[in-house]
Amino acid sequence: MRVCIWPDYYGITYRNPKSQALSGIDVEMAHALASDLGVGVTFVDSSFSKLVGDIEADRCDVAMFAIGVTPARAAHLRFTAPHLASDIYGITTTTNRRIRTWADIDTAGTVVAVIKGTLHEPVMREKLTHAELLVVDTPFAREQEVRSGRADVFMTDYPYSQRLLASADWARLISPPETYHITPYAYAVRPGDDAWFQRIEDFVEAIKADGRLEAAAARNHLEPIVVR
Secondary structure: OEEEEOOEEOOOEEEOOOOOOEEOHHHHHHHHHHHHHOOOOEEEEOOOOOHHHHHHOOOOOEEEEEEEOOHHHHOOOEEOOOOEEEOEEEEEEOOOOOOOOHHHOOOOOOEEEEEOOOOHHHHHHHHOOOOEEEEEOOHHHHHHHHHHOOOOEEEEEHHHHHHHHHHOOOEEEEOOOOOOOOEEEEEEEOOOOHHHHHHHHHHHHHHHHOOHHHHHHHHOOOHHHEOO
């Protein structure tokens, strides 16, 4: 079974740069799915910007990296029921004086960074009315823009924010005071194979019912965003 992943996704599908070992909730769930099917698993590096093309070109059988269900993606992909759901959060530096609260983000002169192809790009493009949107290609570029002061804040989700806060002493979390934009996360396949889609859908139902999803979420500190 070929599984598309984004290997920079902390807590979801992350490849350790030193050991090259993969970890995260959807790495665990991919192994669980392969075990249920009685097959091996091969991970195929993808990204949010490449995902649709990789699926349409048959580079993988299923994409399993907490993919945000958006109308643009749903036009090309078939999504399972969601297994996670996250709001949007901001990350700035501990020394940034411009961004103190969520209300400071959409202000004149503020630069907000997002990764190209992620759900944060269209959401922030729509919601920002005063701040400048900066679109970059990678998480590293996004973080460098903020650390250098060229951007004031970058937008991310719960998994990435929690792992970054645990590992980066320069990072400060900016949380919305109320729900901002909850996005369900699911697995995706190419449309047209109803039997394969139903097998993945049955798997999602099973891991919710038998506790495997909950246990993997706990191991990866993602309990607050599990869809039960």
